Amino acid sequence: MTDLLRSLFVLACLALCAPAHAQLTVQITRGMTAPIPIAIVPFAVTQGPIPVDVAQVVENDLERSGRFQGLERGSMLEQPVPGTRFDLANWRLLKTDYLVIGRVVPDGQQWTVQFELYNVLTGERLLGYSLPSAPGALKQAAHRVSDMVYEKILGVPGAFSTRIAYVAVSGVAPQRRYRLVVADADGENPRVILDSREPIMSPAWSPDGDRLAYVSFEGQMSAIYVQELRTGRRERVSARAGINGAPAWSPDGRRLALTLSSREGNVDVYVMDLASRDLLRITDDAAIDTEPAWAPDGRTLYFTSDRAGRPQVYRIALAAGQRPARVTFEGPYNARPRVSPDGRQLVVVTLDQGAYRLGVVDVATGRSRVITNGRLDEGPSFAPNGQTVIYATRERGRGVLATAAVDGSVTSRLTSEVGDIREPAWSPQPRT
Numbered sequence: 001m002t003d004l005l006r007s008l009f010v011l012a013c014l015a016l017c018a019p020a021h022a023q024l025t026v027q028i029t030r031g032m033t034a035p036i037p038i039a040i041v042p043f044a045v046t047q048g049p050i051p052v053d054v055a056q057v058v059e060n061d062l063e064r065s066g067r068f069q070g071l072e073r074g075s076m077l078e079q080p081v082p083g084t085r086f087d088l089a090n091w092r093l094l095k096t097d098y099l100v101i102g103r104v105v106p107d108g109q110q111w112t113v114q115f116e117l118y119n120v121l122t123g124e125r126l127l128g129y130s131l132p133s134a135p136g137a138l139k140q141a142a143h144r145v146s147d148m149v150y151e152k153i154l155g156v157p158g159a160f161s162t163r164i165a166y167v168a169v170s171g172v173a174p175q176r177r178y179r180l181v182v183a184d185a186d187g188e189n190p191r192v193i194l195d196s197r198e199p200i201m202s203p204a205w206s207p208d209g210d211r212l213a214y215v216s217f218e219g220q221m222s223a224i225y226v227q228e229l230r231t232g233r234r235e236r237v238s239a240r241a242g243i244n245g246a247p248a249w250s251p252d253g254r255r256l257a258l259t260l261s262s263r264e265g266n267v268d269v270y271v272m273d274l275a276s277r278d279l280l281r282i283t284d285d286a287a288i289d290t291e292p293a294w295a296p297d298g299r300t301l302y303f304t305s306d307r308a309g310r311p312q313v314y315r316i317a318l319a320a321g322q323r324p325a326r327v328t329f330e331g332p333y334n335a336r337p338r339v340s341p342d343g344r345q346l347v348v349v350t351l352d353q354g355a356y357r358l359g360v361v362d363v364a365t366g367r368s369r370v371i372t373n374g375r376l377d378e379g380p381s382f383a384p385n386g387q388t389v390i391y392a393t394r395e396r397g398r399g400v401l402a403t404a405a406v407d408g409s410v411t412s413r414l415t416s417e418v419g420d421i422r423e424p425a426w427s428p429q430p431r432t
Contacts, residue, residue, distance in 0.1 A: 024187025031066035061146035066410030213247035257292035
């Protein structure tokens with residue numbers, strides 16, 4: 001068994017173990033040494049009560065990013081709302097750099113969330129916005145407020161209103177159950193998408209965030225399915241003899257890159273047109289070629305191959321007659337590439353000091369840096385803003401999810417009360 005095949009087998013086994021109904025708990029394990037001080041004043045409610053403390057959600061989001069430190073409500077000298085006068089000197093006295101004030105207003109059959117963001121030091125009003133919200137979507141509106149505040153201050157879109165998918169397994173054989181779960185990015189509101197007695201692996205989001213592709217071993221054989229999240233309707237798109245694995249959506253949502261094996265057992269990368277189900281073979285080598293990932297241009301694929309003797313990452317253009325070019329050279333093992341939204345970086349699983357950790361590779365220079373410190377960190381997925389990676393790791397013998405900023409400055413853990421959780425995938429930005 002080659003090193004790559006052995007590693008794929010180990011990772012597949014580890015992906016099979018966590019109860020899905022339990023909400024994830026997020027804990028910052030490393031934050032900025034000097035987080036930005038910000039005050040999120042409780043939002044006034046013109047007609048209450050309301051089911052969500054919008055200001056608290058915003059404060060929790062920003063603090064979970066590791067880049068902000070909220071001001072305790074008991075320390076606030078006043079609690080202004082939009083349209084009223086307040087004294088910025090009070091907030092300077094509390095050494096607060098930014099101030100968010102707001103209100104929640106009933107508007108027929110829905111709510112309207114109004115908020116303003118101020119630079120306390122200059123007195124400038126940086127944002128003033130009104131967001132309509134259905135009664136059951138008030139928390140999602142709060143996450144959107146967090147996204148806008150984060151982007152205005154840091155210049156990078158927030159990802160608080162996105163979602164994550166992951167695989168959870170409960171019970172022991174022969175009663176083990178596998179669940180594909182979708183939750184908010186903060187781990188709350190988990191929803192089971194698929195409940196099965198057979199293993200589920202490799203969830204991947206469609207670019208519009210409406211569908212998931214994944215591998216299921218129903219009938220004791222691997223097959224790739226595409227499932228609509230809103231309706232639950234799913235379709236089996238590949239169930240060929242041998243390996244059907246590692247689905248990855250093209251940027252236009254019309255194709256899937258996937259890993260298939262031939263009758264002789266050789267493993268290669270293919271691209272499937274989802275409308276016609278036609279297959280285009282991308283690699284044709286005696287080595288194992290697997291784990292495809294699309295570049296943002298939709299014309300290039302990255303993949304893992306052991307054609308040089310050990311697993312490394314390669315790139316190939318989809319034009320006729322193209323040959324793969326090796327991308328990673330630092331270290332004896334680099335696998336499972338995932339491409340940043342701007343296409344400038346890859347995150348890979350790399351062998352570092354005898355442990356499998358995550359490394360970020362600069363596509364232009366090939367230089368890499370390790371950003372995690374676990375013993376078995378795997379399954380990376382970029383946040384849609386490109387600033388953070390979510391991945392699976394082990395903690396005290398259990399599988400947990402974790403995040404790491406691409407510069408290594410901020411890390412967090414997402415844990416469940418019992419069992420293991422694996423195979424995370426971060427959704428694209430929601431459509432507005």
